[in-house]
Amino acid sequence: MSKKIHLISFQIHSPINHTVLSWAAPGDNRLEAMADLKKWQDLARTLERGMFDGLFFADTPGVFDRYRDSHEDAVKYGVCWPSHDPVVLLSALAASTTHLGLAATMSTTSYKPWSIVRQLSTVDYLSGGRVGWNIVTGHLRGEHRAIGYKDVMEHDRRYDAADEFMEVCYALWDSIGEGAILADRENGVYADPSKVKFVDYHGEFFNCETVGPVLPSAQGRPVLFQAGTSGRGLKFGIEHGDVVFSIQPNLPGMMRYMGQLRDAAAEIGQPAPGVVFGIQPILGGTEEEAKRNLDELIERMPLDACLARLSGTMGVDFAGIDLDKPMQEQKTNASQGLMKAFTSVLGDRPFTLREVAQKWGLSVGMPQLVGTPEQVADQMEHIWRETGCHGFNMTPNVMPTSIETFVDEVVPILQKRGIYRTEYEGTTFRENLELA
Numbered sequence: 484m485s486k487k488i489h490l491i492s493f494q495i496h497s498p499i500n501h502t503v504l505s506w507a508a509p510g511d512n513r514l515e516a517m518a519d520l521k522k523w524q525d526l527a528r529t530l531e532r533g534m535f536d537g538l539f540f541a542d543t544p545g546v547f548d549r550y551r552d553s554h555e556d557a558v559k560y561g562v563c564w565p566s567h568d569p570v571v572l573l574s575a576l577a578a579s580t581t582h583l584g585l586a587a588t589m590s591t592t593s594y595k596p597w598s599i600v601r602q603l604s605t606v607d608y609l610s611g612g613r614v615g616w617n618i619v620t621g622h623l624r625g626e627h628r629a630i631g632y633k634d635v636m637e638h639d640r641r642y643d644a645a646d647e648f649m650e651v652c653y654a655l656w657d658s659i660g661e662g663a664i665l666a667d668r669e670n671g672v673y674a675d676p677s678k679v680k681f682v683d684y685h686g687e688f689f690n691c692e693t694v695g696p697v698l699p700s701a702q703g704r705p706v707l708f709q710a711g712t713s714g715r716g717l718k719f720g721i722e723h724g725d726v727v728f729s730i731q732p733n734l735p736g737m738m739r740y741m742g743q744l745r746d747a748a749a750e751i752g753q754p755a756p757g758v759v760f761g762i763q764p765i766l767g768g769t770e771e772e773a774k775r776n777l778d779e780l781i782e783r784m785p786l787d788a789c790l791a792r793l794s795g796t797m798g799v800d801f802a803g804i805d806l807d808k809p810m811q812e813q814k815t816n817a818s819q820g821l822m823k824a825f826t827s828v829l830g831d832r833p834f835t836l837r838e839v840a841q842k843w844g845l846s847v848g849m850p851q852l853v854g855t856p857e858q859v860a861d862q863m864e865h866i867w868r869e870t871g872c873h874g875f876n877m878t879p880n881v882m883p884t885s886i887e888t889f890v891d892e893v894v895p896i897l898q899k900r901g902i903y904r905t906e907y908e909g910t911t912f913r914e915n916l917e918l919a
């Protein structure tokens with residue numbers, strides 16, 4: 484268990500984060516932010532004022548195209564479409580902050596190892612070691628189709644390819660050895676070639692012949708995040724993740740996940756990485772007001788938009804399936820882990836398809852913590868203590884007010900309880916996350 488709760492703000496560079504039609508909520512500024520860098524910089528400064536560890540961008544490249552075998556519902560309702568590139572935001576946000584970690588999702592399907600190492604490590608180096616990478620294998624058919632594949636690669640084979648992808652990345656990150664850079668002005672020698680290892684990698688999926696393209700940053704290389712929850716995904720997360728993300732519908736699901744991760748880590752013979760659970764705080768001045776705020780979000784969501792999001796993540800077209808029967812597990816090459824988590828719910832009756840669609844529309848299944856600032860702080864502390872997790876990946880609802888309210892009203896309560904930092908401990912993302 485971490486010494487303190489760690490907080491990451493979960494964002495998407497699109498009209499919504501995870502709440503369908505949040506862009507239409509009164510006062511939401513996301514549509515303006517998409518065209519105004521300053522609004523993103525303001526958000527990053529708010530998170531830094533709230534001592535967040537980081538701002539993390541998920542990414543849904545391509546478009547959700549499974550529901551009714553069409554992209555139309557995703558486009559009509561702006562369900563993570565358009566999907567602007569998150570990586571280009573990182574350097575602007577690094578320039579407007581000094582401590583905040585900045586992480587982006589990049590898929591091992593869409594990129595090559597060299598391009599990811601070069602892009603992310605450049606910002607990591609420039610920012611003094613504040614960058615993170617959420618390694619995803621790319622589970623969306625829309626992403627595959629956009630770059631020229633007919634369909635998603637088979638689930639476990641995607642992870643095999645991603646293992647190789649990582650071998651190349653590590654070789655590139657390790658290429659520039661200690662003492663390699665001389666920067667000797669007098670003799671005009673920049674580096675000692677004997678200390679720069681040539682990467683000569685030939686695998687089943689990737690080839691790479693070059694030297695490391697970017698200098699090691701203050702934290703060496705970016706912090707690695709991973710969020711696979713299937714058996715194969717857990718193994719990959721343990722082997723490569725510094726921190727793993729998980730979405731579970733409730734506390735029993737979180738406890739089950741912690742057990743599965745511990746068992747899988749023991750089997751591999753490695754320590755389990757820290758776990759960050761997704762949550763969605765819904766605040767109000769009173770409990771009743773918070774519940775009303777939640778109801779307003781739910782009332783705004785068109786069911787077709789929720790189903791478009793759910794069908795995309797699960798890789799299954801849910802059109803024409805009885806909405807009021809328990810959702811059944813189906814074979815998928817998309818997210819097997821999330822499919823299992825929501826079709827084998829613990830501590831509750833099974834969810835109907837309509838309920839899961841609504842949970843997806845609200846927060847992609849992240850549980851809502853609803854109440855006054857004190858009640859939300861209680862729920863966070865309870866989950867942290869019960870599960871022994873590292874912290875939370877928090878998705879907002881209305882932007883940026885739900886984050887500002889959290890920073891102004893919940894953060895001071897957590898600080899007073901001694902379970903949240905009052906100043907940054909280090910300068911790098913890795914140090915602040917208690918990984919160094």
Ligand SMILES: Cc1cc2nc3c(=O)[nH]c(=O)nc-3n(C[C@H](O)[C@H](O)[C@H](O)COP(=O)(O)O)c2cc1C
Pocket residue numbers: 540541542543588590617618619620621622623709710711712713714715716717728729730761817818819820821876
């Ligand atoms: C918290 C969380 C965040 C995720 N973010 C992304 C993302 O931004 N882009 C993406 O393509 N997949 C994302 N995923 C999907 C996973 O990385 C993973 O690819 C997917 O769940 C399939 O793996 P599995 O079958 O092993 O669970 C996320 C999953 C979770 C739980």
